[in-house]
Amino acid sequence: MRGATFSPMFRRFLISYLIVLLLPNVAGYMSYRASVKVAGTSSVENSRALLNQSKEILETRLNEVEAFTKQLAINKDLNLIMTEKNQHDANNVFGLLGMSKDIANYTRANDFLQNFYIYLDNYNVVLTADSLYYRPEHFYELNHYKDMTFEQWKTTILDKFHENEIIPLRPYIKSSAQNSDITFQSSVITFIQSLPINSLNKPRATVVVTIDEQKIGRLLSGMFGQNGGWGFITDNKGNTLISQGIDDASIKKLSHIPSGQAGDLDTLENGMLLITVQSATTGWLYTAGIPEEMVMQQANQIKYVTWMFTAGALIIGLLIILMLAYRNTAPIARLLSVFKDQAESGSDRYKNEYDFLSGNISNLIDNNKLLESELNKQLPLLRDAFIKRLLVGEFYSLDEIEAVSSQAGISVGSAQGHVCVIKLNGYGEIDNEEIIHELSLARLLLKKLLQEEDEELLVTDLGSDKIALLYPRKAEPQDEADNLVESRMTQLAEEIFNQYRLTVSIGIGNPYQTLRDISRSFDEAQQASEYAVYGGERRVVWYLDTARETSMYYYPIDTQQRLLNTLKVGEYDEAKRILDQILLKNFEERELSYDMRQQLIVELKGTILKLMDQKSFQDEAFNESVRNEIAQIQPLDAVEQLRSRLDTLMRNICSAIAKQKSDDVDETIRAIMIHIQNQYTDPDLTLYRIAESVQRPERFISHLFKEQTGENLSDYLERIRMNKASDLLIQNELTIDEISAQVGYNSAHSFRRAFKRVKGVAPSAYRQTSE
Structure with a gap:
């Protein structure tokens, strides 16, 4: 440890870290110089954000008032009262009282709606949330603008058409409903909407909402007056709507209030920074004033915090660089010790530690490349081993196939295709070295022809005189793919004979549909190639050509299990497809003897009986009928009769399973509904x-x-x-x-x-x- 701490390498690390640590401190001083301006800009932006917030809050509440008038416009009861007048009841007391009770609910949702009234022209009545005024004069006596007479109020408010109209702040007098001598004076903003909406004729009704100045003040009290400042709101005509921390006289003394437009958002006047935001919907101007000293106070605070953090960071940084210098030097020192222990005697020719490490690491890289080269030479053996394992079916999962193919650098390509086995003819017993060399050369020539056609073809040797290859499916449908494979193999046999005077026999297995099915196609291709040798003239032979003459029936264990599982779940279409494939393999592609035919039918009957034993059907009569039908199937039945009987059995079984599933589903749904109704x-x-x-x-x-x-x-x-x-x-x-x-x-x-x-x-x- 001591050697690592005081070595030249440790000192170089330490100096480098110190330089890196000092650079941010120099940059920190320069950033502090800009912090004053940033602080001012930040204060302005924060205040503008508060102004925007107050604007959005107020506009949201006003939009709620507007939404209230639209709800009234679509109120069926109100529309009926506006358009019809009962001749037998001139005052329609019941209808108007019901309407009054209905609109009373709106006052609870929004305190802006606590003071509103509706004037109905056809009844000449003023309707409020708690009362009816059959004479508007009575309502005016209790609620009126201080500077407006009854005639002016009726003309400008009740008889005139309004659409989302807002009257600026005006003095307003409201008397107590119990004692008219008790009055309350305030200033209100008035929202007016005529009904029906978008009607330019004489309105049938007018909705008037008066919003008290104090309610707006309470709503915006947290937005203005920040940092010892003030704020106010004016309409598009310059009338003051609300103010906090400043009176009208002081507002009028301001020489220049920013307009809120681009380029005129803030200004400095009498030690106050004026910031404005204009509403795009109402045109109102929101203005806030921030004391100039507050901006400098934030800058001084930033200065203090900056110096504190800089000093702390410098001390902590010194401790960290000492730790990092040692931590990064110690592994290199240990690495140097290892290399020196293993180095040759000529290692002292290096000038410093870095040259020493560089030289030894270069040797490691060279040795690694040499090892990689040797592995690449073994790669063909890995590829050949992978292909052979694929052909004989030694892989048990697709994941294993993908992992090994990736390791061997092989792309399997299409998951469908044919396995072909090519056998060199004319060679008897291999009894001398010359024949062995000749066969090796012939196999090499065959592989060259195949690789020239497609570099991705998977080819491997099978003994001394055979080659196996995986030919991927390159056409649709299957008939075209089969013709393409046969045409190419025939052409290959002719090319081999024309160029090298070699005769070959080629066997082609049935197509494989998945990579795990390749071994089955390989076994078929081998049988076909052996048949081609003894068959005489044909050079290319399909497995189907040899399978027709076999005496064994086709009903492998996996097919039997697949048919059984398909019937268990009631999939009739899939079960019929499997049955058709079994009958095709045995009665069209093969010529079975009577014994083999009898054994096949016994196996098919046994599969269905096994299903009946494993699957419990509640209907005993159905179980007995199925077993009777199975017993009636005889080996001498014609193929179509056998197909019909088995098809009927499978259809009946699948129908019974489907019905049983349906009954279970109905019972489950019924149980769910009963449980919900009870709980x-x-x-x-x-x-x-x-x-x-x-x-x-x-x-x-x-x-x-x-x-x-x-x-x-x-x-x-x-x-x-x-x-x-x-x-x-x-x-x-x-x-x-x-x-x-x-x-x-x-x-x-x-x-x-x-x-x-x-x-x-x-x-x-x-x-x-x-x-």
């Missing part, structure tokens, strides 16, 4: 609880219920709860909070939202309409 009052009724009650997985019952009923399980539960809630609301014996608890909701707010989503109206409105 809908439980707030903790979840999909997990329902799945637990019917003893099925959650995902299974969710998908099954949607598939069978066309409705999500959660929607069905919600509908059951809302139907029960509707009955309870009509009975009018419980409060809405009590009803929400009785139908399985922990929160009345969640219940109200769900009820309105399902029924289209709020619970209170639903109760009123049902009275």
